[in-house]
Amino acid sequence: MPGFELWGAEERKEVNDVLETGILMRYGFDGPRKGIFKARELEEAICKRFGSKYAQLTSSGTAALTTALAVLGIGAGDEVIMPSFTFVASFEGVLSTGAVPVLVDVDETLTMDPSAVRRAITDKTKCVMPVHMCGSMADLEALQSICREHNLILLEDACQSIGATYKGKALGTIGDAGTFSFDFVKIMTCAEGGVVLTNKEDLYQKCDGYTDHGHDHKGVDRGADLHPFIGYNFRISELHAAVGLAQIRKLDMFLDIQKRNHSFLKNMLAPIPGVSFRKIPDPEGDSCTFLSWFLPTEEAAKAVISELKAQGILAGNFYWYDNNWHYIRKWDHLKNLDFLHPVNDQQREALTRLRSQDFSASDAVMSRCISTAISLLWTEEQIREKGEKIAEIVKKAVAMSDVNSEL
């Protein structure tokens, strides 16, 4: 997952270019910036690397989602179907445009179950927003055909899956629009930042204005720009873009290391009785930032987690079922409508309904799942040691839960 693990001279050099001129903003100041346009350069590099026609950098991945939803015309009263397992940013983006998040179950892909999407469609549904969680992809073919059939927008939250692909195409470039996050713990980082990807020129033009107070960016004098529509300030700074420029050049190296470490660890866990792995619609396209695996029961998964904790080696192993950033079960602030301001009626009704919605299908998957984050810094020796310890803990936990189920 984390590009920050390999921070170095390349990032410092790019940041220093900006510090030399002191022009920290991406727009204007064309004289004193001496030809340095880090944000523009990073957008070009993103288009080239991921095969997207257009890219609009933003101040965060959350801002990128908000921007994508807004330029797609999704707002008050519109329903956006999204998964029960994601990061809070996904529903934050939806809520911020006034739209209604409709949460559906995930399956063993750890992404939205296409049949649950079908069941959730109403005459208010405007968009399907799969989240490519933990480095790997949703079943895009099934979701694309649902969207075509019902004339819905497909927006990919690919914030956690930079560099992953589906049938040869980069995640984030397959739907009507897609987003990446470049926050500090993502596959490549800008410290903070994000991007909207799209192949549609009109959407891109809207992104360009929306992220900068609606400026039309047509003249040379920023102060004289017109405002054809209302926007906000979701700009990235030159300093942040500079970091990203160094990181994108290292991305293929990050992915190579992740794939190697991932397959090493997977080969160690695969022979353990009771261990199975996340389903991946296109295994070739996995970015391998996490190895996500299942235990046979919730009880066994919890026993493994508590033993990892007891041995002081829990770090890097995530049990999402108990995690309050990522899974519906612990999103009390959402279910309790803990807003600081009034919200619209449709949002209030939908969020109130969440409290009694049945997520047992998601629970059955998430309660058995552990994701192990793949580090770029592991040595083979460290992976072997990790794998052996996990194997030992899992064998004990599975045996214990077998005994308990026989009693």
Ligand SMILES: *Cc1c(COP(=O)(O)O)cnc(C)c1O
């Ligand atoms: C990180 C992330 C985002 C955006 O997060 P920011 O921290 O605002 O960049 C959105 N969705 C998912 C699934 C994420 O993991």
